[in-house]
Amino acid sequence: MDAARPTALRRGRAALAVSFFTQGAVFALLVTRIPAIQDRYGIGDGMLPVFLAAVPILAGVGSVLTESLVRRVRPSVVLRWVQPVVSLALVGLAAGDQVWTAALTLGLYGLCAGGLDASMNMLGVSLQRAYGRSIMLGFHASYSLGGIVGASLAWSAAHWHIGLLTLYGPAAVVLIPLALTASRWYRDQEAVHGPLEGPVAATAAPAGAVAGQPPREAVQAAAIGGQVVFRVLLPLCLVMTFAYIGDSTVSNWSAKYLQDTLHSSDQLSTVPYAVYMVMTLVGRALGDGGVRRFGAVPVVRAGTLLAMAGFAVVAAAPGPWVGMLGFTLLGLGLCVLVPQTFAAAGRLFPDASDSAVARLNVFNYVGFLVGSPLVGALGDVWSYRGAMLVPMALVGATLLYARSFGAAPAGYGVGHERPRTADVG
Incomplete structure (x- = not known):
């Protein structure tokens, strides 16, 4: 049945899967290298929970801000611009050596990750509605695949004693263009919920x-x-x-x-x-x-x-x-x-x-x-x-x-x- 759907819908689905994959990889690259980040910045065990808690708190703030933002701009626009920033935040985290740098880059990561997660799932929900059948799990499967790839890269870096910047820099060089290229085909709610064409419209x-x-x-x-x-x-x-x-x-x-x-x-x-x-x-x-x-x-x-x-x-x-x-x-x-x-x-x-x-x-x-x-x-x-x-x-x-x-x-x-x-x- 997918072949009978408008090309724009199928491209939108594939593009969003790429976005989920990218975010899964970036998140895994961060969380699996927390010990290395702690060592780089000299963050003690007592202070580490504060840094780790700040990320989801700011992500929650980012999600709330995204709700207001998408009343003025489309979710696809939000996703297109926050996803590269999330990857760049990792590069900044790897390049710094002062505690304030870690605080700033992790804070930026958390704030943008909240907007990223919210906008990705907004697009996923609207695409699923347009498809008329369950496809949401497939997007999250792409996220899991990205997580496995990111965790594998992080394990390899730890095994071969590769530095954070050497790990995060090339990852960003690959993932940012990938996400930006895919963003050309994102489909927003007002676009995907218009009249369907062909056999799909006949069966709606x-x-x-x-x-x-x-x-x-x-x-x-x-x-x-x-x-x-x-x-x-x-x-x-x-x-x-x-x-x-x-x-x-x-x-x-x-x-x-x-x-x-x-x-x-x-x-x-x-x-x-x-x-x-x-x-x-x-x-x-x-x-x-x-x-x-x-x-x-x-x-x-x-x-x-x-x-x-x-x-x-x-x-x-x-x-x-x-x-x-x-x-x-x-x-x-x-x-x-x-x-x-x-x-x-x-x-x-x-x-x-x-x-x-x-x-x-x-x-x-x-x-x-x-x-x-x-x-x-x-x-x-x-x-x-x-x-x-x-x-x-x-x-x-x-x-x-x-x-x-x-x-x-x-x-x-x-x-x-x-x-x-x-x-x-």
Whole structure:
């Protein structure tokens, strides 16, 4: 069916996938080299959490500012200009040697990354609406692929003792032109939601032609044109927070947990996060097909149960290899939650999807801020095995809000979707 769609839509989808890939690579290049950045600037262990916390806080500010900015300029314009700045911030971070330079460049990175994440997902939601079927997981699969590439480059730099500037400089030289070239084909909401052409137009379902009973909250939201009602968005904000608490638990504690609690070797302790990232790529690459076949709600529920099982296996693991199985399940389970949460926000607020995405994106950073300190504090006062049960319970709360992922009355499913999954995004 993709061949029957307007060329501009297909190019827009490919271009946005490049943007997600680029951001995944840049983020991985930053977070995997934090120890080297700490050594370069002489940032002590006591001060490091302040720097690390400032980045998601400023990213949240950037997301809020983007909501206001896209009322005046298109999201594609925001994305086109903030993405190169994010890469240049890394180069500036690698080139400096004074603490104020680290503060300035990390602050710039955080502020622009918030705008980047918000605008990318705004474009993803509007493209998915134009496609009339789930494609959002595919964008986030590109992000995961970029993360794997970036982490691999960072590992190689660490292994061969390559300096930060030698790593970040060439990466920026490649990634900035790549992103700027792709930006020529970004498609904004007003562009992609115009009349469709050809076979796609012939099969488009009229507004409201969706299967099943939509959630009451969706009906309320759709009745308020162009406005985001926070109490309607709140369940998705909680899910976003819980998902990133789970994700930050894996990214920050998997190596320490395997080595200190499950008594693995130092070398083996680096594997769980790599396995987790590969599984997020696999899950997201296959996830859109699952949403098209079964619907968003069953996929979100299945992902939640898999993630809960993963945390339970990690907590009860007798040794490192069983722990590795738990992190594998976590990757497959958690990977579907964030993309589907953005997609659900777009369905709940079809006339204000940009604002909904920007506000929802803030809770990405709330989860990131809460997750790592929460598990660390619980591990210190209780045990790290017990601490793993807390993100398990929080992620499990997603089951309580699964109805928020259902079809909205302003449906945009098209005829080639299976009837049971109309309006899956």
